[in-house]
Amino acid sequence: MNLEEYISSGIIENYILGLTSSKESQSVETMAAMYPEIRDVITSYQKTMDEYGNLHAVQPPASLKPHILNAIRRERQSAVTSAKKIKPKENTLFRALHTWKRIAAAAILLLIASVVLNSIYISKYQKSEDRYTDLVRSHQLLVTRNQTIETRLEEVEKNMQVLLNPAMRHVVMKGVDKYPGMVATVYWDPQSRSAYLATTNLPVPPAGKAYQLWAIVDGKPVDMGMYNPAKEKGPIAMKNVISGQVQAFAITLEKQGGSPTPTMDQMYVIGKI
Amino acid sequence: MSIQTTYSEQQLVALLKQGEENAYCYLYDHYGAVLYGVILQIVNRQEVAEDILQEVFLKIYHNIDHYEDSKGRLYTWLLRITRNTAIDTLRSRDFRQSQKIQTLDNGVNDNTTETSSLPYVDHLGLDKVLSALNEDQRKVIDLAYFNGFTQEEIAQELNLPLGTVKTRVRNALIKLRKLLNIS
Numbered sequence: 001m002n003l004e005e006y007i008s009s010g011i012i013e014n015y016i017l018g019l020t021s022s023k024e025s026q027s028v029e030t031m032a033a034m035y036p037e038i039r040d041v042i043t044s045y046q047k048t049m050d051e052y053g054n055l056h057a058v059q060p061p062a063s064l065k066p067h068i069l070n071a072i073r074r075e076r077q078s079a080v081t082s083a084k085k086i087k088p089k090e091n092t093l094f095r096a097l098h099t100w101k102r103i104a105a106a107a108i109l110l111l112i113a114s115v116v117l118n119s120i121y122i123s124k125y126q127k128s129e130d131r132y133t134d135l136v137r138s139h140q141l142l143v144t145r146n147q148t149i150e151t152r153l154e155e156v157e158k159n160m161q162v163l164l165n166p167a168m169r170h171v172v173m174k175g176v177d178k179y180p181g182m183v184a185t186v187y188w189d190p191q192s193r194s195a196y197l198a199t200t201n202l203p204v205p206p207a208g209k210a211y212q213l214w215a216i217v218d219g220k221p222v223d224m225g226m227y228n229p230a231k232e233k234g235p236i237a238m239k240n241v242i243s244g245q246v247q248a249f250a251i252t253l254e255k256q257g258g259s260p261t262p263t264m265d266q267m268y269v270i271g272k273i
Numbered sequence: 274m275s276i277q278t279t280y281s282e283q284q285l286v287a288l289l290k291q292g293e294e295n296a297y298c299y300l301y302d303h304y305g306a307v308l309y310g311v312i313l314q315i316v317n318r319q320e321v322a323e324d325i326l327q328e329v330f331l332k333i334y335h336n337i338d339h340y341e342d343s344k345g346r347l348y349t350w351l352l353r354i355t356r357n358t359a360i361d362t363l364r365s366r367d368f369r370q371s372q373k374i375q376t377l378d379n380g381v382n383d384n385t386t387e388t389s390s391l392p393y394v395d396h397l398g399l400d401k402v403l404s405a406l407n408e409d410q411r412k413v414i415d416l417a418y419f420n421g422f423t424q425e426e427i428a429q430e431l432n433l434p435l436g437t438v439k440t441r442v443r444n445a446l447i448k449l450r451k452l453l454n455i456s
């Protein structure tokens with residue numbers, strides 16, 4: 001489905017009125033994130049509905065606003081005071097005692113209190129230390145994960161850019177007679193003369209061997225760089241073709257590090273532009 | 274206590290979650306009239322509507338922590354709370370009884386919840402829009418927007434196949450957007 005078809009399918013309007021399933025809503029949000037055109041449509045409809053809602057708006061009496069704000073304030077204060085209410089009661093027993101007794105009693109109480117508090121604090125301290133270590137660990141985990149995701153996102157964005165470039169030609173290389181069913185694709189941009197290799201089903205090469213991409217330029221093979229299907233995925237930027245008319249692309253199996261000219265009987269796939 | 278600043282929806286939600294009074298003030302200034310309008314659409318009585326609006330704001334205060342912007346716009350959430358509160362009131366026994374008494378006092382009139390009899394709405398703008406939208410288009414919009422119906426519920430209410438509801442929603446919104454001059 002192209003963009004116009006998507007926009008005219010009605011899904012966006014139903015989304016705006018809250019009529020889409022959560023799956024459909026997600027798809028709309030994804031499309032909006034990708035295409036500014038869709039974002040614009042959504043915004044204009046949101047404005048429409050806000051405006052429609054505003055037409056139904058009725059100014060409440062002016063006295064209502066302070067009334068409501070007061071009610072919220074009361075609610076908040078009662079939440080705060082109920083939290084404060086639990087305070088220790090003053091003990092009036094002390095006042096009746098003589099000074100030295102008071103001091104002694106106070107000292108003993110202080111001692112007991114201090115012992116109790118200490119043990120409470122120690123256990124609290126240990127607990128928070130444990131939790132702190134846990135938090136640091138999970139934080140590091142998140143940071144690492146985030147970095148991985150960022151890197152992958154960057155990759156995906158780069159790949160999208162490559163694929164969305166309208167000048168990009170799409171050259172499918174098919175297996176030669178010896179290797180039927182094999183396939184690899186080159187994205188070739190004749191303007192910038194750059195090439196990307198993607199979606200191959202070539203097998204993992206034997207030890208000491210590697211695949212090499214060639215461009216056939218004015219009848220002669222030109223090295224475009226090495227490729228290892230075990231290590232690389234997605235559109236891989238290959239070497240640029242400096243000059244000449246590119247007629248075809250091909251992949252051969254060569255020794256590790258590549259060869260100056262292709263070994264013709266080791267050709268796996270070839271595709272003409 | 275007037276607020277000049279504007280908040281993004283996210284900022285506003287964060288401040289509401291902190292219980293910031295200014296944020297509630299801002300919320301009232303921006304959404305109070307629309308929510309009040311919606312309540313009037315449902316209960317059609319001013320003094321009851323005022324109580325409901327207050328209840329709605331207290332509910333917002335107590336429930337804002339449950340709101341997540343990933344699940345939809347704040348406006349949609351506010352609208353849902355408002356609608357539910359108003360409908361609950363409408364169904365409560367107290368309301369029904371007081372409604373009965375009022376009907377006795379006033380003679381016939383005033384018993385319906387028909388939107389057309391609302392005295393407080395900005396009739397000029399609304400009437401112009403409503404008369405240009407056809408009845409069917411207005412119904413799908415209102416059922417979805419004010420009553421929170423699902424596609425299936427609308428289909429049932431209007432006795433239409435689901436597919437027709439979908440296309441009608443699209444046409445209605447396109448027309449409404451044009452009528453409101455939104456680019």
